Amino acid sequence: MPDHAMTTAPTISRVAIIGGGPAGLMAAEVLSQGGVLVDVYDAMPSVGRKFLLAGKGGMNITHSEPYVDFVGRYGARQDAVAQWLAQFDAPAVRAWIHALGVDTFVGSSGRVFPTAMKAAPLLRAWLHRLREAGVQFHMRHRWLGWDGAALRFATPDGQRSVEADAVILALGGGSWARLGSDGAWVPLLQEKSVAVAPLQPSNCGFDTDWSAHFSERHAGEPLTTVAISWKDAQGVLQKRQGQFVVTATGVEGSLIYALSATLRDQIGAHGSTTIWLDLLPDLSAERVLDEVTRPRGARSMSSHLQSRLGIKGVKSGLLRECLTAAQFADTDSLASALKMLPLVLRRARPIDEAISSAGGVRFDAIDPASAMLRALPGVFVAGEMIDWEAPTGGYLLTACFASGRAAGRGALDWLLTGRGR
Numbered sequence: 001m002p003d004h005a006m007t008t009a010p011t012i013s014r015v016a017i018i019g020g021g022p023a024g025l026m027a028a029e030v031l032s033q034g035g036v037l038v039d040v041y042d043a044m045p046s047v048g049r050k051f052l053l054a055g056k057g058g059m060n061i062t063h064s065e066p067y068v069d070f071v072g073r074y075g076a077r078q079d080a081v082a083q084w085l086a087q088f089d090a091p092a093v094r095a096w097i098h099a100l101g102v103d104t105f106v107g108s109s110g111r112v113f114p115t116a117m118k119a120a121p122l123l124r125a126w127l128h129r130l131r132e133a134g135v136q137f138h139m140r141h142r143w144l145g146w147d148g149a150a151l152r153f154a155t156p157d158g159q160r161s162v163e164a165d166a167v168i169l170a171l172g173g174g175s176w177a178r179l180g181s182d183g184a185w186v187p188l189l190q191e192k193s194v195a196v197a198p199l200q201p202s203n204c205g206f207d208t209d210w211s212a213h214f215s216e217r218h219a220g221e222p223l224t225t226v227a228i229s230w231k232d233a234q235g236v237l238q239k240r241q242g243q244f245v246v247t248a249t250g251v252e253g254s255l256i257y258a259l260s261a262t263l264r265d266q267i268g269a270h271g272s273t274t275i276w277l278d279l280l281p282d283l284s285a286e287r288v289l290d291e292v293t294r295p296r297g298a299r300s301m302s303s304h305l306q307s308r309l310g311i312k313g314v315k316s317g318l319l320r321e322c323l324t325a326a327q328f329a330d331t332d333s334l335a336s337a338l339k340m341l342p343l344v345l346r347r348a349r350p351i352d353e354a355i356s357s358a359g360g361v362r363f364d365a366i367d368p369a370s371a372m373l374r375a376l377p378g379v380f381v382a383g384e385m386i387d388w389e390a391p392t393g394g395y396l397l398t399a400c401f402a403s404g405r406a407a408g409r410g411a412l413d414w415l416l417t418g419r420g421r
């Protein structure tokens with residue numbers, strides 16, 4: 001791996017990094033190690049707000065699976081993301097965290113977490129190291145675009161123009177706007193002829209047509225033993241076991257998030273999509289039919305299903321919600337619905353609720369070797385604002401770190417070779 005700490009750029013070089021999330025901070029690290037003066041600007045009163053939120057539910061920072069599986073999580077963009085990962089992959093992320101004095105462990109799913117399960121100690125140690133390296137932080141600086149060659153910011157003291165030898169944009173995607181990443185940068189880049197794919201929700205929930213009765217009764221209830229079948233992009237039926245939660249308007253949770261890119265695209269193409277729930281994933285269809293058709297005497301079908309198959313609560317409610325009375329009364333239909341209950345999803349939840357966003361600066365607008373925008377020499381991009389997506393599992397943060405490094409190195413090389421002058 002080339003070490004830019006060995007060859008320093010002239011100290012007069014000054015780089016403005018806009019966006020202090022994981023991608024921007026990683027670019028700051030590379031550039032400050034390269035001897036460049038680094039200024040980080042962020043619209044919020046403090047940096048790393050989404051990173052800290054990601055740490056609240058137990059920060060999943062990367063994944064321990066083999067590289068070929070890991071890179072495959074980036075789907076259609078895996079070749080582009082592989083270029084970033086070539087410089088900073090999952091083991092490198094772990095080594096980097098350890099060097100900040102934070103231990104990690106591998107969970108039973110292969111996901112990697114900081115031992116304390118929090119982001120705050122890691123962010124604190126990282127910011128301390130960056131400040132020691134001379135990185136200057138300018139909070140409450142909202143980037144508004146360019147004023148000639150200068151960057152224009154709204155600050156509490158009015159507008160300010162800033163000149164820099166190179167610029168790194170690490171502005172995040174379009175979800176959780178209250179944490180800073182609001183996607184307001186999209187028209188600013190489009191005005192400069194940078195191609196941007198529309199921002200869309202990723203790792204998101206979906207709306208369905210619950211009746212008021214079902215929604216009031218079951219919103220918030222988890223399905224912990226369940227599998228979902230869905231049709232992939234080629235129309236082939238796939239199946240996956242996991243967990244999800246019924247919401248007031250539909251479904252959300254890890255199993256739904258894992259399928260969200262496909263489901264969102266299918267809704268985009270066809271107006272809705274269908275998934276099929278297996279409410280008894282550990283039992284064969286034959287066994288389920290056998291239990292359903294067993295004599296039940298005077299017992300109602302609902303209590304028969306509860307005693308023979310453990311179907312109660314939200315699972316029982318789903319059968320009532322999704323089947324007609326005639327289907328529920330017919331043992332063959334009922335047995336097949338227990339293994340393959342169709343659920344129509346109408347729309348993805350709004351992007352602001354999503355864990356991440358798809359879309360962003362298109363890869364063909366970026367020079368792959370340097371992460372520099374083809375239309376804007378000296379302006380580099382990093383992180384979730386680029387057009388890739390990945391499921392949860394540490395893949396988002398790993399790619400943000402790695403692309404921040406790629407942009408930092410790209411800017412450093414550009415300055416070192418004098419192209420910035």
Ligand SMILES: Cc1cc2nc3c(=O)[nH]c(=O)nc-3n(C[C@H](O)[C@H](O)[C@H](O)COP(=O)(O)OP(=O)(O)OC[C@H]3O[C@@H](n4cnc5c(N)ncnc54)[C@H](O)[C@@H]3O)c2cc1C
Pocket residue numbers: 018019020021022023024041042043044047048049050051053054055058059060061062141142143144170171172173175176179180181182183184185354355356382383384385392393394395396397398400
């Ligand atoms: C609830 C939740 C849980 C998550 N959990 C995980 C997880 O466990 N593992 C995982 O890998 N990922 C997780 N993620 C995703 C991960 O946090 C993001 O992918 C990551 O933070 C994106 O990094 P980034 O640096 O590209 O952008 P961001 O972290 O969004 O940072 C962008 C920064 O740019 C600033 N900014 C934006 N516009 C402007 C402007 N005009 N002027 C100045 N500043 C601006 C923002 O204030 C912000 O500080 C989670 C996300 C959420 C919402």
